Amino acid sequence: MMPLLEVESLTIGFGKAAPVVQDVSFSVDCGETLALVGESGSGKTLTCRSVLRILPSTAELRGGRINYHCDGDALDLATTSKRTMRDLRGNRISMIFQEPMRSLSPLHKLGNQVAEVLHLHENISASEAKKRVLTQFERVGFVDPERAWSSYPFEMSGGMRQRAMIAMAMVSEPDLLIADEPTTALDVTTQAQVLGLIKDLQAETGMAVILVTHDLGVVANMADKVVVMNKGRVMEAGSAQAVLGSPAHGYTKKLFAAAPEIPTIAEPARVAPQSDLILDIRNVTKSFTVRSSGWRPPTVVTACRNVDLALPRGKTLAVVGESGSGKTTCARVALGAITPDAGGEVLFAPRAGDAPFDVHKMNKTQRRTFQRDAQMVFQDPYSSLSPRMRVVDALMEPAEIHGIGDRAARRDKAAEMIRTVGLSPDMLPRYPHAFSGGQRQRLSIARALTLDPQLLVCDEPTSALDVSVQDQILGLLEDIRDEAGLSYLFISHDLAVVARIADEVAVMRAGVIVEQAPPDTLFYNPQHPYTCALIAAQPEPDINRPIDLDLVAKGAGAPEAWPEKFRFEGAMAPALRELEPGHMVRCHA
Structure with a gap:
């Protein structure tokens, strides 16, 4: 045949x-x-x-x-x-x-x-x-x-x-x-x-x-x-x-060797001090009005509801969930790109000892400081890099906007950053379309690091990278965090990546946080059916261990179909309850 x-x-x-x-x-x-x-x-x-x-x-x-x-x-x-x-x-x-x-x-x-x-x-x-x-x-x-x-x-x-x-x-x-x-x-x-x-x-x-x-x-x-x-x-x-x-x-x-995996043996808990917070998200809800076709009235969609997240300085807080769960909306609210509904606030303290200020009520000086100290790596490198700008100009632009250094110093910084993410300075004169998808994502990371920020919001930063480059980038992010005291709000759907880099993990589903704990607790004692589904759905490089689609379907289904302890409809979600120290689960008493 x-x-x-x-x-x-x-x-x-x-x-x-x-x-x-x-x-x-x-x-x-x-x-x-x-x-x-x-x-x-x-x-x-x-x-x-x-x-x-x-x-x-x-x-x-x-x-x-x-x-x-x-x-x-x-x-x-x-x-x-x-x-x-x-x-x-x-x-x-x-x-x-x-x-x-x-x-x-x-x-x-x-x-x-x-x-x-x-x-x-x-x-x-x-x-x-x-x-x-x-x-x-x-x-x-x-x-x-x-x-x-x-x-x-x-x-x-x-x-x-x-x-x-x-x-x-x-x-x-x-x-x-x-x-x-x-x-x-x-x-x-x-x-x-x-x-x-x-x-x-x-x-x-x-x-x-x-x-x-x-x-x-x-x-x-x-x-x-x-x-x-x-x-x-x-x-x-x-x-x-x-x-x-x-x-x-x-x-x-x-x-x-480079493929990330959820570790099979629990590591000691990484307890993060809560006294020095660089980012404090309090009671954030964000609703959008979505147009309807024909004569039907617009509908209101709540992307995230009553979200509370605290990021200690020098640590990594990972927000995990499926597409449409509200995790990217939370990140955009945290960066001041969109305004939360009434009652929510985002507090940012750029350096230890600084008085925190509300990101959505900044004066001109605070805004300029915030825009330099908080940067974002976007999920889609194609749309975040201008196709009309050479790579060297894209990497020099942030420093130019903030008036940092002369042109020679900016070019040297661009060369340093592109080398840091595993590419050659010889590539600086090229346009983004001359790079593969993974290489463009490396350029996005380099651009975000050019201003030496204090907070980096990473929206699926390794999703477009092959495993060896992903391993390199995660190692780079870890080194920068440890050496420079950088803090990460890390948005991801890859639990193996989260298990490696995060100090705290919040799992989001249908706009609410359903479970939150350090990774050593979350991955070895998951309580919520959706968290269990995420873990079961993680593919492993072992042909004898296929994904259990039935278990995935149970946890990834509608909240109305979850076991009674966790079930909710619409906005009537149960409260987050502490089942053990540092382990919060959204469930009925």
Whole structure:
């Protein structure tokens, strides 16, 4: 039996430079999942884009064949006509892109963008297309599919936008799905459900999947075959059982060594002193008015409710939860980007001994100090870096705004920061589009550190990074925190990352904190069903320990379906109660 897709000796280059992808070969059968694994910049995405012939204009396909076997015919996708490729793209072969903000139109509603796939390739009515899109929205985890249909991409969080991208790729039930980091921006519970959804579709339709990822836990749960790439070449290839169970190449072993895991043995509790707080969030509630379609009145959505968080100086407070849980809203309130509802306040004390001031009632002097002392690393590096600014100008801009140093000093600082995050100063003259997704995230971190801040708000700072770079960045953040006394408000959905870096963890669900404790307590004695679901959903790089989807579904379901002790509806959540010293759980008495 012929494979569905067969790539033979693929070579890709730019201009007269050496090839960036060289002699890459692999095949994937119907119903099979092939994982392309490697660090950012290893050539995984270019290899996949060549299948759909959507390489950058400056890229050149220098050699190789891409054989696609369809309805008894064999097509070489490297040479077939543009008309044939248009018929295949989005219909028989679909792709989930890594950066949804770059791939979705900001001028069109999500529902119309996903339905466009059906209108282009099928003779289907508008009502039937909407019905199929809403069904797909529900399957990828949208709580309110109708609202998602009527929303624009900028009205959604990064995880929500990624869900829409997944729905767009899967709505036509393709023969081959190319998934480029499809779960990078998703929380672990949604990731587990989406991976289960892809498996279900494979079983129903015989769809093949090429999975591009740096997450070895995802590979262990999904892949039948694994191809490990580094610097454009294949380092190791074989069955998932062989590669994951007994990696032979040194580079594969390096990836395993860098993969973060929730530790299996509890460490001594890291008790943080509460007397010297750099950030104190008190009783913060934030509601948004969301427009409705037609003549229906606008609806009020409460993103977070009665949130209390205290961050001691020099420590890390992690806020964990799924996309849409309200954690990023809390971070934006903490930075003064949005104003909380009446009754909430955010107090900030830049240095030990300083009198705290309310972030939302600052005078001009306090605001200038705050803007220098508090910085943010955003989740989506593509939208946070200007495509019209060279990297050197982007890194020098914060110091220029605050009048720090002359141009030579600013450039030296830019070179120091880019070197700190693992990139070369030779890259400073480039534009952001010349970097991979992981490299752009490193640039965002470098930019945030240029002013030597006291508080760093990190919104999913490692979600776009491969495991080895993630390990490097976490080590960097830890070193800076310990050496400079930096404080972190760390937003994440990756519990393995949180277990490593956090001194205190607050778990958010449906706009409220449901459990809060030090990581050694939270991970070894979780009480709330949602916390248990987050832990169960964390993928491990062990093919013999798959994700328990049933346990994930129980805790990640609606609050109304939780056990009676934890159950609540709407705004009627029970109070946070201290079950043991330092361990708070939202439950009924």
